[in-house]
Amino acid sequence: MRYTAIIGGEERIVEATPAASGHRVAIGDQVLEIDAVHLQGYALSLIVGTRSYRCDIEPGKDGRVTVLVGDHIHQLEILDERKLRMRRASGKFSLEGPQRVDAPMPGKVVRVLVKVGDEVQEGQGLVVVEAMKMENELKSPKAGKITELRAVEGAAVESGAKLAVVT
Amino acid sequence: MRYTAIIGGEERIVEATPAASGHRVAIGDQVLEIDAVHLQGYALSLIVGTRSYRCDIEPGKDGRVTVLVGDHIHQLEILDERKLRMRRASGKFSLEGPQRVDAPMPGKVVRVLVKVGDEVQEGQGLVVVEAMKMENELKSPKAGKITELRAVEGAAVESGAKLAVVT
Amino acid sequence: MAIRKILIANRGEIAVRVARTCKEMGIPTVAIYSDADRSALHVRSCDEAVRVGPPPSRESYLVIDAVIAACKETGADAVHPGYGFLSENAQFARACAKAGITFIGPPPEAMEEMGEKTRARRKATEAGVPVVPGLKEPIPQGGEAAAKDFARSIGYPIMLKAAAGGGGKGMRLVADPKDFDSGLATAQREALGAFGDGRVYIEKAISRPRHIEIQVFADSHGNCIWLGERECSVQRRHQKVIEETPSAIVTPELRAEMGRVAVNAAKAVRYLGAGTCEFLVDGNTRTFYFLEMNTRLQVEHPVTELCTGLDLVRWQIEVAAGGRLPWTQDEVIKNLRGHAIEARLYAEDPSKNFLPSPGTILDLRLADGPGVRNDCGVESGSEVPRYYDPMIGKLAVWARTRDEAIARLGRALRETVVKGITTNTAYLRRVLDLEEFRKGDYDTGLLERAKDRLLHRERTGDEEIALAAAAIWQLEQDQRAALRQPVSAEEESGWARAGRLQALRRSR
């Protein structure tokens, strides 16, 4: 099976095929013969040559996967043709176009630092959300103008709730 | 839902019904109001009045269940009407009729202590199976006669394999 | 009087930890829980459990009447408050006394005299304990201008601290007069939010300061001893992250001197039980200033237990029951052994400015083997609610030397895996790798100064392995999908079932 992986912003072609010994995985022009077994709770034990790895896997949405190799965390996306098309369509590769600023976790809006129409710099604080007794300032992902503002001081927000849009 | 439970050889009628606070469970004429939540890996947290219990559950075959309450192990069967009929039909309540002696675990037969036709006493050793470097003697479940003998010295046996029948 | 049943007025790892010692002592325990904690580990770690209210702590864990009522309902004759929540609330201690319940902690008077920082400083000064120059009184309404002048008079940088504070909440360092107003506003807001008391006071900020605290213990027969220090300078926003004992800069002489001063402070308020005197120590001159006394068990008490071999919770209970301290000061000194380090596991995302990451722990794998101790408030399938402190547990190690202890903690952190939520384990490992930490040459500014080194994610050689693992994983998913047996994280995990069942229950 042929996948397109996105890791560290780069696209890599990864092809995995069942083989006698286990699996053959081609990454670009590098080929790995891998003996893989599943472990309980989303984990794999891989033996490549004599190297032994424990890989803990956390599947996310739309092909997003977090892979813990030994003690190194890798965030990547593993996409088949269909997912890849969707992924490209969504155009999230760049920060062109309007960018949503969402509540990254459930909490309470304690301060709104901008108003609609404000020009903001990349990294400028927009909204302060409090959760677990900590105040967390949400910054602008890009330089631009506040074209939408949903955040209201004192309001409780759920994870993923749209707080503002920067265009 | 009404169940017949078998615990310590006794039959108990257990009726569980969803209730506002959680569940109402009637055991015979004793009624318990129980707040139950599931935990990961087949476990329940029960609060009965102010008592707090962690119950680990190991479902077995045909309604057999092992329940670990705190640190006490309970072996029981929980049967609905259908299972109860089957259970009764199987007539395993007593040791009347032929009794199979099965290999309780995978291993190797190192000695066969009886031959077909032998009269045996309850608890008399019939076959010795070795596993994990330990020899384990399998005893007759009842007094009677060896009517069938499958065990062969030196042969490897799988768990549950029929070794002998005592009638 | 003997203690027959203990209600643990807390949650999370400390509730579990206290329950363990009670079990070893054969004392039945009662847990309390908010609606957010019905499925929490501490509830099933106790023999009984009583609901005390809705999720917000001010409506549950902080409601004195509810806790007292829970004691009466279950016949608990003693309360262990843990840390935080009501542990330093004199009013609660009085309510317990009034209800004939033994409060496992100091008398309310001692709490009041030490609990509020400004009074504590006065008391300490009286007892001849050196304190950091600063304004002894909280800033009154409308006194902002005067406060600003005073700040300029002692010279910047200054520190703004919550009068009722602790644990770094409601603390702000102000380096420049122009930031005074904003800093004050934030400090007051956080103080109000955290302690229901918005008053803050001003203090001169010492440069290159080390936060070193002394564990003291007193019984009701006039005995009071110290149990050595804890080096707590590895802090982020005044929140301790890694603690160790002994401290790299504390000599036996300095230890004895700080210990003597701490014991004096405790005696000055007729202290009882476990307490901690926090000092600010000048990294260069090693002069120390009394900061405050925490009139409760500290989060980081395990490092003291590891190096003394004591069970401090057992001592708290025995002393509260009128027992005598089994050790003299000399026995303490004779028994101090080896080196211990504790790392706090937080449900937070260091790469997102340490944003708390509540959620469900799908899988929890803790470290084991020689010299490792886990104190955890969660297990696989546990929910980390968004209402409370994001600390999910503590990983402590002991070894004969500091170097071996650091190596051991590194090994143990590598064994520790928390899936489903983001935690700071990788960040903690990077802290251990900091040269300053390895040398023991650091102060409370370490983490701020090393920020970039700590967050930079090194590119590792095993990226291909990660890709291969993901591909093999995905391949198998696709194969199974083809076989029409879709498996989603949802269906797989017990917590999802739990969620469904609870939903079921509510819906009825």
Add this chain to the structure above:
Amino acid sequence: MAIRKILIANRGEIAVRVARTCKEMGIPTVAIYSDADRSALHVRSCDEAVRVGPPPSRESYLVIDAVIAACKETGADAVHPGYGFLSENAQFARACAKAGITFIGPPPEAMEEMGEKTRARRKATEAGVPVVPGLKEPIPQGGEAAAKDFARSIGYPIMLKAAAGGGGKGMRLVADPKDFDSGLATAQREALGAFGDGRVYIEKAISRPRHIEIQVFADSHGNCIWLGERECSVQRRHQKVIEETPSAIVTPELRAEMGRVAVNAAKAVRYLGAGTCEFLVDGNTRTFYFLEMNTRLQVEHPVTELCTGLDLVRWQIEVAAGGRLPWTQDEVIKNLRGHAIEARLYAEDPSKNFLPSPGTILDLRLADGPGVRNDCGVESGSEVPRYYDPMIGKLAVWARTRDEAIARLGRALRETVVKGITTNTAYLRRVLDLEEFRKGDYDTGLLERAKDRLLHRERTGDEEIALAAAAIWQLEQDQRAALRQPVSAEEESGWARAGRLQALRRSR
């Protein structure tokens, strides 16, 4: 010479434990595995892993050439043999030397002189160490009759022991002459099966004997010290079940005396590294007899580590690399502290005559908190193969006193839950409750004598809770079945997926 990479020629908990110390020392590790162990924890606990053969140990873990080949393939320059398997095989030690690989253990000559019991006894006698009266030579082919006469001459009860034996395998107590032949047959068969050497010898059985062993350590610079005793009298069929240190009957004087004797025995064979002298001690007179020397790390070494604060595996590696012992005998004595107890977790069913219960561990919950140490070879989802020893791990605790240690172990055993297979945890708890054990007044016959008390299952009050839990559980199963979402243990658990995937792989 420095050691740069260590191959761990073992499996299970000891392989994992050795790997932990190597990680702390920064030494890369290589695991070996049989086909039955591909998914075993020790394989993923090491940096590299090499298959050495099919499941039976005689075709994998015991194949010297395969292990040496694995070293060469991975460039390992040292081997840690753990215990069992090749750990006391002089031929293997020689093969390592020949291949230029450091064998982490004593020289082959010392192994040969001490490894075989009868020679060990001779050596010991020469060194002036008292031994139990018995026939020094293994019973030769056809010598059964003479042996029987000798047995009668020293008087029954007598003990039949495997010449190449250890760990109680191939040992038989014969109380009556008429059982001599059957006992001999069984002993020889077990000896042959376990060690590939069916020779056994005769020894007088001491009554009320306690099995107490002394840990010794020697470096290559002529230093040899003892590290205190381990009381191992809680045995079933000569298999240790619970070990503790210090022993209730060992006074400082007796400890020093046994230590001195043990060190002499070790010096007599120019010993190197970690070794253990096993003694039989008369419970009444406290006279002790040398039994044998185990020329390797013992299963129960953690209790010694807990009371000395040492990492014995680290010492083994340092000494094998030519290092000096960092401690003198006096430092050992100064550092002995508190009380430690270890309980062995076996995959066996006490109610079925301790029938081994291999299988898949669906869920494993280990104890945590103060004073608890886990050394485990498995985790949730692990397979316990039927080919090897049924011990899945060890639970050890430390506390200041024996009483506190017993209470702590009881608490920890209650926290330990192994689901999917049957284990001896409940049995271990009942052992702790035995009055003889609590008093420390027991001998190697304890478990046999207390058999009935240990197996009788007390009827507990919480039977109704069990019924209610089962009913609620079943109710929800039925409800979900009605919603057409059947959930069977199979579909739920990751191990089942593992099984499928492996099946998939084989089928290709």
